[in-house]
Amino acid sequence: MTKTNDPFIDIRPYNDDEIPAAIDRLVNDEEFIGAILQHRFSNHAGWFKALMSPIVKIYLRMKWSKLDSVETIQLEVKKYLDRTLNTTTRGVTYSGLDKLDKESAYLFVSNHRDIAMDPALVNYGLFQGQHKTVRIAIGDNLLKKPCATELMRLNKSFIVKRSAKGPREMMKALGTLSGYIKHSLDTGHSIWIAQKEGRAKDGNDFTDPAILKMFHVEGRKQKVPFADYIKSLKIVPVSISYENDPCDIAKALELWEKAEHGSYEKGEFEDIESIIQGIVGDKGRVHVAFGDVIEDTFETPDALAEEIDRQIHHNYKLFPINQLAAGDEQVADDVKQSLKDKLMQLPESAQPYLIASYANPVNNQP
Known part of the structure; x- marks a missing residue:
């Protein structure tokens, strides 16, 4: 043992x-x-x-x-994923994989739209391209039940302790997390982590510099300057775009509720419902773009965050619904009908939040 x-x-x-x-x-x-x-x-x-x-x-x-092994579990998951993608998407495409070295371990920093599908799609592309699959960062807020923890840790997920209370406990949790990420990369295991805590419910994909500071906690311990340490991590920004977000109505309602009442009370099983809806819901076409390994010198987390964002926005694949939401009427009638059908399910004052979630990737293009 x-x-x-x-x-x-x-x-x-x-x-x-x-x-x-x-x-x-x-x-x-x-x-x-x-x-x-x-x-x-x-x-x-x-x-x-x-x-x-x-x-x-x-x-x-x-x-x-x-x-009886991580590999057999992943092959079982892949069978399920094959079926899911066949029935819930109109095809998944990948770009940038050919630039990655199959023998190297990378720190994939990704935009975050869907709890389960984002890392699953990254893994699916890596597996098909004969790359090793990633270890997945998952917040302990999603692991309130022991069975959820067991399931995730069986499938190469590691735990980000967001619920740590008090400065000392938080620093200890950050140090362990930072050390584990470096240890994984040094031993040939790639990592997937979202660019910020929680999904970008408004379609704005921006990196939280606090996550990049967390990467360097282990570097500080080793007395390695931020710029040098970051280069050693081989960070690759990843852009995941869904033509249709199965959770878009729920996200818009949450943002509207927060704006109207100043807060939003999450239901007990809401995270689980989001995970299920994200898996079984219609996603249309999906594209996953792997960016370039960050090899330039970045002295601060803010400067590094800007470069990650630049790549994520630049590589984000726009679909006609994005163009329509951003004001371009030159799209097919079925796309207009699709957006109209979505908006009909929302109170009028909540509709702008859904439109913005599809328009923001267009507005953020460099």
Whole structure:
């Protein structure tokens, strides 16, 4: 088993030898089994679900018995992703992958529109291009249930402790996170992390310099200047564009609610609902653009953030709905109808938020 003196044991993904025990914990997690039964047999009576519970556990034990390594889990996820992309997109395209060295580890800093699909699409492209898949940064705000933590850590996700309280605990969490990112890159494992905390619900993709400062916490410990340390990380900006955002109405309503009432109260299962909607909802065409490795000298997090933003905006693939939202009427009638149908689902005063979410990528183009 894994040694307990591992400084990253609380946040890192599971190693191959830890997978059987994690799967066993999942199968015995009543909340997890309950969620499956609720999803699969939502119209059935409670007694029927209780009857099905041991059968579901036996089925999962059999189905997952062959999942004994990170690789076998990723291949299983890929099968599911193949089906999902076939039914929920009109094709996924990639650019910039040919510039990346298959033997190198990169720190992919990406715009963030969808909780689960963004890193999944990056991984999908890397896998198809015979590159190694990434370790995925995920906020602990999405891991309130133990079963969610198990599932994510089984699939190469590591935990960003946003809920750390107090300066000392926060600094410790940042130091561990920064050290883990450097350790991963140094041992040949690429990283995916969003350019800021939370999704860009307004379509404005801008990097939070605080994340770039976090990268350097380990560098400060090693007494390496910011500019030199950043070069060693091989940062690659990534732009992900969806022709249709399955969560666009929910995002617009949230922004409207915040503007109207000064705050927005998130429902207990809202994050989970967003994840499911993002996976099963129609995405239209999707494009993932890998930018250039950042090799120039940037002395400050702000200057580096500007370069990441420049690449993300420049490489963002615009679709006709973006052009229409930004005021260009020279688009097909079905695109106009599609935007109109979306707006009809919102109160009139909330409609500008949805329009802005599709227009902002056009406005941000350099």
